[in-house]
Amino acid sequence: MTYQEKQSIVNIVSALLITSIYGSIVYQKHVLGQFDLTTDFKTWGVIFLIFIGVSIVSRIIIYIIFHILNAIATRDEKVPIEDERDKLINLKSTRNSFHAFSVGFMLLFVMLAFGMPIYGLFIFMVIFGVISEIIENSSRIYYHRKGV
Amino acid sequence: MSKNNIQNNIRKLRFNANEMTQQQLADDVGVSRQTIVAIEKGNYSPSLELAFRIAIEFKVPLEEVFSYEVL
Numbered sequence: 001m002t003y004q005e006k007q008s009i010v011n012i013v014s015a016l017l018i019t020s021i022y023g024s025i026v027y028q029k030h031v032l033g034q035f036d037l038t039t040d041f042k043t044w045g046v047i048f049l050i051f052i053g054v055s056i057v058s059r060i061i062i063y064i065i066f067h068i069l070n071a072i073a074t075r076d077e078k079v080p081i082e083d084e085r086d087k088l089i090n091l092k093s094t095r096n097s098f099h100a101f102s103v104g105f106m107l108l109f110v111m112l113a114f115g116m117p118i119y120g121l122f123i124f125m126v127i128f129g130v131i132s133e134i135i136e137n138s139s140r141i142y143y144h145r146k147g148v
Numbered sequence: 149m150s151k152n153n154i155q156n157n158i159r160k161l162r163f164n165a166n167e168m169t170q171q172q173l174a175d176d177v178g179v180s181r182q183t184i185v186a187i188e189k190g191n192y193s194p195s196l197e198l199a200f201r202i203a204i205e206f207k208v209p210l211e212e213v214f215s216y217e218v219l
Binding site for chain 1: 178179180182183186189190191192194195198
């Protein structure tokens, strides 16, 4: 398995891990009555902003740990250079991710039209965000293995 | 992913160049070994610049490295 493939798997796992842990913490607070997510949309804004910060910091830490573990396992400290093929793969994977998120975004409005409460919009936005990230990294693995 | 119709002789050229390894070629032309593997297998068509760099590395004209077959 190449470095890029391992990195994509780490990205998928970390996206699922960070989102589920953060989501469960927020849900616990909602259940305990610290805030009401069904009506308080200002809190949703704060939650999203904090999530972006937490996500960035967590990913940096996970990436450093991954690089150290990979260097120990392979005895190769060098990070592979990103060449033109990697850039093309990244470009196509990002395109797939955007397509997936766009479809999800359209679905949100369909669900709203069918009576989904407003807070559901935020929940499904996070879900579609995670799905698009999974699609992006899965595409990356696919293109690395099958060719681009 | 369907194979493209650009054929290459990189494997033969590497063999003739003192059995140059994929890693050596990759280092010389500035790409990863995986990219050389993908080009050799026909899973990736390199950019014109990379194609020229590979040809220059083997000191042969571009058409001796790559050829186009109308399928």
